[in-house]
Amino acid sequence: MTPDLDSTDALDPGGVLQLAAQRMFATFAEAVMGMIVLDREHRIVWFNEGYRRFIALGPFADSGVLGRRIEEVVPNSLMGKVIDTGTPVVVDLLTNQYGAFLVSRLPLRNEQGNVIGGVSLVLADQPDGAMQPLIGKLVDLQCELEDTRRRLAAERRPKYSLASFVGSSAAVAEVKRQVRRVAVTDTTVLLLGETGTGKELLAHAVHAASRRSAGRFVSVNIAAIPDTLLEAEFFGVAPGAYTGADRKGRDGKFKLADGGTLFLDEIGDMPMALQSKLLRVLQEQEIEPLGSNRVERVDVRIVSATSRDLEAMVEDGRFRADLYYRLNVMPIRLPPLRERLEDLPDLVDALSEDIARRSALAPRAVGPDAMELLASRPWPGNVRELRNVLEQASLMTDDLVLEAAHFVRLLQAAAKPGQPVPRGHAGDVVPGNDSAPPAVSSACTGAAVKPLHQAIAEAQAQSIHVALAATKGNKAAAARLLGISRAALYEKLAAGGEAEGT
Numbered sequence: 040m041t042p043d044l045d046s047t048d049a050l051d052p053g054g055v056l057q058l059a060a061q062r063m064f065a066t067f068a069e070a071v072m073g074m075i076v077l078d079r080e081h082r083i084v085w086f087n088e089g090y091r092r093f094i095a096l097g098p099f100a101d102s103g104v105l106g107r108r109i110e111e112v113v114p115n116s117l118m119g120k121v122i123d124t125g126t127p128v129v130v131d132l133l134t135n136q137y138g139a140f141l142v143s144r145l146p147l148r149n150e151q152g153n154v155i156g157g158v159s160l161v162l163a164d165q166p167d168g169a170m171q172p173l174i175g176k177l178v179d180l181q182c183e184l185e186d187t188r189r190r191l192a193a194e195r196r197p198k199y200s201l202a203s204f205v206g207s208s209a210a211v212a213e214v215k216r217q218v219r220r221v222a223v224t225d226t227t228v229l230l231l232g233e234t235g236t237g238k239e240l241l242a243h244a245v246h247a248a249s250r251r252s253a254g255r256f257v258s259v260n261i262a263a264i265p266d267t268l269l270e271a272e273f274f275g276v277a278p279g280a281y282t283g284a285d286r287k288g289r290d291g292k293f294k295l296a297d298g299g300t301l302f303l304d305e306i307g308d309m310p311m312a313l314q315s316k317l318l319r320v321l322q323e324q325e326i327e328p329l330g331s332n333r334v335e336r337v338d339v340r341i342v343s344a345t346s347r348d349l350e351a352m353v354e355d356g357r358f359r360a361d362l363y364y365r366l367n368v369m370p371i372r373l374p375p376l377r378e379r380l381e382d383l384p385d386l387v388d389a390l391s392e393d394i395a396r397r398s399a400l401a402p403r404a405v406g407p408d409a410m411e412l413l414a415s416r417p418w419p420g421n422v423r424e425l426r427n428v429l430e431q432a433s434l435m436t437d438d439l440v441l442e443a444a445h446f447v448r449l450l451q452a453a454a455k456p457g458q459p460v461p462r463g464h465a466g467d468v469v470p471g472n473d474s475a476p477p478a479v480s481s482a483c484t485g486a487a488v489k490p491l492h493q494a495i496a497e498a499q500a501q502s503i504h505v506a507l508a509a510t511k512g513n514k515a516a517a518a519r520l521l522g523i524s525r526a527a528l529y530e531k532l533a534a535g536g537e538a539e540g541t
């Protein structure tokens with residue numbers, strides 16, 4: 040039975056429902072602040088007076104908009120998506136120059152369930168309306184979110200690009216060519232080279248030049264993490280897996296690098312037990328956090344690096360062959376500094392500028408005799424060692440041009456690993472040295488007497504240097520020789536321990 044719409048008599052539930060269905064459109068059009076109806080092709084079929092202000096935002100302020108696609112009239116409108124997907128957005132926050140509004144975007148379906156168009160309702164816009172506190176909070180949260188996103192994006196921006204890799208020798212030009220070619224692909228890259236040749240810098244450059252540059256660059260130094268913690272570090276820990284600090288769960292580096300690049304430094308130090316797990320993750324691009332039985336998909340590009348001879352390790356059975364082949368898709372060999380000495384002047388300039396910028400010291404130039412001296416060195420610690428030497432020389436004098444004499448003592452100490460630091464006498468003291476007290480000759484022993492902290496620092500720096508030289512830069516082996524943990528060795532190196540001690 041058709042209900043009598045003009046009657047004020049009470050209706051049965053079925054009658055109310057039918058009436059609601061018939062009157063709903065008009066009721067909404069009167070009750071909400073704005074309403075617009077579109078057809079299947081996103082064309083505007085109807086809108087109420089309240090919606091006019093949204094149309095006025097577009098280029099068709101005063102001309103007819105009926106029959107035009109919503110995208111022409113309200114750029115960035117999400118209605119097209121609602122109609123195309125048939126998925127409603129029941130409540131959303133819309134902000135524009137007139138304020139913040141709650142909106143509902145709903146697809147309209149025919150009796151067969153096919154989408155025939157859509158309707159958008161602007162639910163509230165009055166400054167003193169009851170929804171305003173809620174809208175205000177949402178707007179504040181949205182601003183905070185945008186601000187956080189901006190800061191995060193700035194932090195994630197790659198630290199170094201290919202331009203940061205200084206050098207124009209043929210060897211460096213070839214390395215840069217390879218990096219440019221490989222960066223735009225998603226290929227796994229293996230960086231090979233002695234310690235201090237710039238592997239980490241280049242890993243950043245690969246990331247910066249890749250389509251993932253807006254994602255994260257996450258670095259794991261395998262040698263610096265105790266074996267027992269590596270698995271959790273890589274794959275994360277599920278909530279409740281452990282009691283104590285980790286009970287809330289923790290994302291692993293793979294998860295953190297999702298959508299970006301994961302740099303596995305010192306991959307040659309990967310314990311055997313974990314190598315097979317890493318291989319599986321690389322093959323499947325899936326991780327299983329510790330204590331969880333759930334696998335999570337990750338999309339990570341792997342760049343790994345080592346100063347060790349991985350091929351020899353594979354032959355000795357110390358590195359899994361299948362993992363080696365998986366990592367070694369695109370090997371890039373970084374030349375040691377002694378094989379590209381023509382880059383020395385550029386490197387010296389760039390490093391001196393960087394040292395000055397970071398230390399607030401005046402920038403130093405290096406004289407021709409000093410440059411010649413530097414070029415005669417073997418540089419087992421490569422660019423890192425060069426940087427340390429330049430930094431030390433800069434700290435020891437106010438002179439703006441560093442001459443050979445400024446470097447002699449520093450280089451003598453480095454040249455004879457295992458030998459005692461040369462005795463202090465007038466000739467050993469770097470000219471203009473006003474920060475380190477001059478060594479004093481002891482009448483009793485003939486040995487140089489110097490402040491204890493300086494002597495300890497020098498002895499430590501030298502021991503580390505010797506250990507690294509003896510192990511060809513293999514830090515895990517050097518740490519074993521020195522009787523300290525890898526993490527402790529890394530701490531000392533990061534603090535400049537090799538050259539100046541801490």
Ligand SMILES: Nc1ncnc2c1ncn2[C@@H]1O[C@H](COP(=O)(O)OP(=O)(O)OP(=O)(O)O)[C@@H](O)[C@H]1O
Binds near residue numbers: 344
């Ligand atoms: N070509 C280069 N241009 C400018 N700086 C460089 C270059 N190569 C290395 N460096 C600098 O030398 C230092 C060591 O570089 P990096 O850490 O990238 O070397 P690495 O090969 O990863 O060393 P390790 O194997 O010991 O971890 C850093 O301060 C880096 O900025």
